[in-house]
Amino acid sequence: MLKLRAFKAIDDPESCAKFVKGHGDILTSIGVNKVTSSSPTWVDNPGTFVLVVEDSETKAVLGGARVDTSHGNGKLPISDATAYMDPKVDDYIAQEAVKGTGEICGLWNSRKVAGMGFGSLFLTRAAVTISHAVGVNSLFALCAPYTVATAETFGYGIIKDLGNDGTFYYPKLDLLATAMLLPDTLMIENAADLEKKRVFSLRNDPGQFFEEESRRRKVPIQYDLAIKA
Numbered sequence: 644m645l646k647l648r649a650f651k652a653i654d655d656p657e658s659c660a661k662f663v664k665g666h667g668d669i670l671t672s673i674g675v676n677k678v679t680s681s682s683p684t685w686v687d688n689p690g691t692f693v694l695v696v697e698d699s700e701t702k703a704v705l706g707g708a709r710v711d712t713s714h715g716n717g718k719l720p721i722s723d724a725t726a727y728m729d730p731k732v733d734d735y736i737a738q739e740a741v742k743g744t745g746e747i748c749g750l751w752n753s754r755k756v757a758g759m760g761f762g763s764l765f766l767t768r769a770a771v772t773i774s775h776a777v778g779v780n781s782l783f784a785l786c787a788p789y790t791v792a793t794a795e796t797f798g799y800g801i802i803k804d805l806g807n808d809g810t811f812y813y814p815k816l817d818l819l820a821t822a823m824l825l826p827d828t829l830m831i832e833n834a835a836d837l838e839k840k841r842v843f844s845l846r847n848d849p850g851q852f853f854e855e856e857s858r859r860r861k862v863p864i865q866y867d868l869a870i871k872a
Contacts, residue, residue, distance in 0.1 A: 798826075799823040
């Protein structure tokens with residue numbers, strides 16, 4: 644069975660190390676040697692919150708994502724990745740930081756869980772679930788083409804004022820990334836009805852067991868999303 648767990652990065656160095664290795668292995672396998680969100684400096688950032696997909700028996704980390712916050716000790720990864728191409732990125736982040744903002748980043752899945760139909764949807768859902776609790780009222784994302792539609796189901800919109808109608812060549816010149824923003828993590832007014840229902844359910848009961856529906860089959864997940872800023 645899979646477990647989807649949230650924790651503050653500085654509280655669990657061992658799981659952070661597993662995350663870093665797993666993410667690095669996936670990036671290497673697709674020919675990407677470095678992305679800004681993969682830098683391991685985040686493990687010491689008190690403003691970073693981590694989501695890991697674990698095998699409940701072996702404790703192996705099979706996937707994960709992070710919520711990096713504007714009240715941490717570093718820039719958001721989207722700034723490091725794109726601001727040198729468009730300086731307006733930092734201005735945009737600064738406007739959102741007034742109310743508390745962050746970014747979902749470093750999202751990855753091993754082949755094992757991908758084969759089960761466990762895609763970016765469940766990790767994005769978990770990230771949106773915990774965001775408001777950790778002081779993040781809006782949430783950035785730098786999305787690969789195949790995750791844009793998933794982000795939109797949670798109420799994300801493309802930030803067309805940045806880059807080339809919201810897109811940047813990143814993490815290398817033959818790959819495209821789209822800058823997106825979820826403007827309200829609390830009410831997620833523009834999210835699909837199913838995502839609203841699941842996010843609000845997880846906030847109400849962050850330790851629930853649930854059989855999630857993927858495109859391939861039902862995926863039983865034990866959630867552990869109770870977290871404090």
